[in-house]
Amino acid sequence: MPRNTAPQTLSREIRISGHGLHGNRPCSVRLVPVTVPSGLLFVHTPTGTEIPARADLAGDLVLATTLLKDGIRLQTIEHLLSALAGLEVEHLRIEVDAEELPILDGSAAPWVEAILQAGLQSLEGRRRFMKITQPVEIRDGDRWIRALPFDGLRLRYVIDFPIPSLGRQSRELSLTPEKYRRELGSARTFCLAQEVDQLRARGLALGGSLENAVVFGADGPLNDSLRYEDEAVRHKMLDLVGDLALLGAPLLGLIEAHAAGHALHVALAQAILANPGCWEWTEEAEPANVRFFFQPLVSQPA
């Protein structure tokens, strides 16, 4: 079965509740299928404010990706966006009753499982891809990220932390929904133990715990176990997939990132959108030799 090139939404509604990582307040999210391709649209339900998932509305990028519009903030959107982009669900209404999305287990896995349980629904038309034709690069000292022409979407990520338990990790993969689910989606967010007090003093990570984050101490993770030996770099790639969803369309290119984070991810998305000479629209997903065969899980009765 060739890769589905139709725009996709969900087959049915999903509701998920939890609490925010940074504000530690309860929040719930309702994912509502749409009937025509219209992108990913957040709705802050207490005010009715509609905020499209677009890079030009992103800001406040310290340790999370935030959308800002009309005085409303929606924080920590990146793990849900990552699950949606990773599974190629590009058209959906996302209703949120608070200013931060639930952190759940710190990865995208709970979103991924809920999406696959609900099932995907094809919409009329064809997916349009943004195909990188000229390099786009953003640098911030030793940190950088760039997009290069490539047939498909390939991610190459390097992190290098000055503590031995984390150190240097690198990973590279060509993204497909199945690889996303298997290799990236379950990787949890992380921080250094030495940063925790500082974060809390700044009002960040108030809802953080070993239940929703990996905390690296000098001798290793404080958690009982890791889900992958290189879980940290995989989580960075998960974040990158979510931040690139702010382009508003799937990307074809090689994305290389070195010691990057949300600010550089979003800056790259903004630079791509601001430089239409560096990319072109195409409906050709990928060459035949890397086509992907993916059968969504059949929805099980509860």
Ligand SMILES: [Zn+2]
């Ligand atoms: Zn993250």
